[in-house]
Amino acid sequence: MEKELTEMTLEELWTLFPIFLVPHDKKWEDNYKEIESVLKEVLQEYSIKRISHIGSTSIKNIYAKDIVDVLIEIDSNEDIEKTAQQIEKNGFYRMCNENQRISLNKGYTKKGFAKKVYHIHLRYIGDNDELYFRDYMNDHPDIAKDYEALKLSLWKKYEHNRDAYTNAKTSFIKKWTTVAKEAYGERY
Numbered sequence: 001m002e003k004e005l006t007e008m009t010l011e012e013l014w015t016l017f018p019i020f021l022v023p024h025d026k027k028w029e030d031n032y033k034e035i036e037s038v039l040k041e042v043l044q045e046y047s048i049k050r051i052s053h054i055g056s057t058s059i060k061n062i063y064a065k066d067i068v069d070v071l072i073e074i075d076s077n078e079d080i081e082k083t084a085q086q087i088e089k090n091g092f093y094r095m096c097n098e099n100q101r102i103s104l105n106k107g108y109t110k111k112g113f114a115k116k117v118y119h120i121h122l123r124y125i126g127d128n129d130e131l132y133f134r135d136y137m138n139d140h141p142d143i144a145k146d147y148e149a150l151k152l153s154l155w156k157k158y159e160h161n162r163d164a165y166t167n168a169k170t171s172f173i174k175k176w177t178t179v180a181k182e183a184y185g186e187r188y
Contacts, residue, residue, distance in 0.1 A: 002110050005093070014160045016112055021063040021155050028057040031068045035106075035118050039072065042090045046083050047075035050188075054121070054130040059137045062148035067107075067117040073125045084122055092120060100124060128188050129177045135187070136180035147172060 005013065032053040039051055055069030056062060074083055084102040088094060092104040100123070107117030121130070137144040150172055158165035 005108060005110060011160070014162055017108060017162075018159045019155055019162060019165050020065060020159075021151060022066050023063055024059075024061050025057075025066070028064075028068055029053070031116055031118075032058070032070065034116075035068065035070060038090070039070065039087070039120075042086060043072070043083065046086065047078045049073045049075055049125040050128075052128070052131055052134075054134055055119070056147075056151070058134045059144050059147070061141065062137075062144050063152060066113075067119055069119045069121065069130075071121045071123065071128060071130055073123055073128060076124050078124075080122060080124065087120060087122070092118075095119075101127065126188070129181075131188050132180035132184060133173055133177045135184065136176055143176060147176075 003012070008016070036051050036053075040048070050071075050073045052058075052071045052073075053068065054071045055067070056064030057066075057068050072083075074080060080100060080102060084094060084097075084104065087104050092106045093108065094102065095105050096103040102122040104120040104122065105118065106120070107114040137147060147169075150169060154165050154168050158168065
């Protein structure tokens with residue numbers, strides 16, 4: 001009998017859902033638009049300030065995990081927990097809840113990844129460093145290629161350790177996010 005995802009250890013989950021990178025795919029923008037439409041419908045009764053495509057699939061011409069990341073920013077007066085519960089009612093699974101940030105996923109199955117996989121990052125308005133990083137990478141393709149090279153160098157080393165993979169990219173991301181915020185000011 002197969003275990004439910006909620007019954008699996010972190011190591012079992014990392015084995016079932018390894019890090020994998022693929023060349024940039026134009027379908028990611030369509031996948032984003034599709035999930036954005038779904039989320040707007042699901043959250044029509046909530047005070048959503050912005051829904052944005054973030055993560056490596058939003059950066060042009062670099063390798064990325066075949067997973068579309070979406071940032072949902074809600075009004076500071078909105079109840080983040082109730083908003084997350086509404087998203088969960090519509091087929092998303094909560095993965096993390098800390099520091100007024102909630103992460104939800106869709107497309108993870110007991111057999112592995114579904115055809116379309118989404119990571120939803122639910123936050124209060126203004127908690128959006130990913131937008132600055134995305135824009136800076138798209139405006140500076142040479143630095144985006146450096147980011148791609150870093151990701152490719154980490155892929156096989158951390159194929160079954162998502163946390164280590166993410167942590168190994170953190171200093172690069174923080175550095176360029178800081179530069180982006182200085183360059184773009186109060187863009188968001």
